[in-house]
Amino acid sequence: MPEGDALHKTAERLRVLEGEVVAVETPHPRAAALGLGERLDGRRLERVRAVGKNLLLEFEGGLVLRSHLRMRGRWRVEAAGSTPFGRPWLVLRGRLRQAVLWNGPVLELTRGRSPAAGRLGPDIMATPPDLDGMLARFRAVRQSREVGEALLDQRLVSGIGNMWRAEALFETALSPWSPLSELDDASLRRVLEKAARLMHAGRGQRRVYRRAGRPCPRCGAPVRSQPQGDEARIAYWCPACQAGTSGAGA
Secondary structure: OOOHHHHHHHHHHHHHHOOOEOEEEOOOHHHHOOOHHHHHOOOEEEEEEEEOOEEEEEEOOOEEEEEEOOOOOEEEEEEOOOOOOOOOOEEEEOOOEEEEEEOOOEEEEEEOOOHHHHOOOOEOOOOOOOHHHHHHHHHHOOOOOEHHHHOOOOOOOEOOOHHHHHHHHHHOOEOOOOEHHHOOHHHHHHHHHHHHHHHHHOOOOOOOOOOOOOEOOOOOOEOEEEEEOOOOEEEEEOOOOOEOOOHHHO
């Protein structure tokens, strides 16, 4: 699943269409059923924003299109008039460029603010990130929750995905299995700051993510992996040097 940093880069690419009146096509029947072509064709695309893992495309007249890519969705910007292969979900065509959405499982058109976007926590990619707001949300939930699971809760902090939670926890030597109750505010702030820095820096070398069984680059112990939380997202960590390992990850 694309994480917050990747969505911000996608938003930057789509901004070539900001200010343009766009022609809208919906070749895929599931997108056509939403009536996006009828409601958006011929409108000006005023603004493109990334909020957490969501893209918000704001059109004149107060219409906002929310796109969430989940695992397989992709936006591509190409020359206007290019013939896309197969049946993309959505095509937004300007004078010189067109944006094409493939495998777009979540499209929501609203007038004004998207309800789903309104439920999101502070964006980890904001400059600067609202660390105080994030901490307040982390402390308002059940403190027996494990920090690795909580970092993926988009209602607490939006934009962090599986790779960056693994890398941020590793860099701060915290176990994904540590309950929030065992971490002080300074520790939570450090891991959130680290996630923000890593994501702004871009996709560097992965130290534990998808490296189960390989030596930890810090201490040499084997990196482990195990499903975590109700959604069973795979956690990656070094049990030897990420402190506070407890419960299933011990």
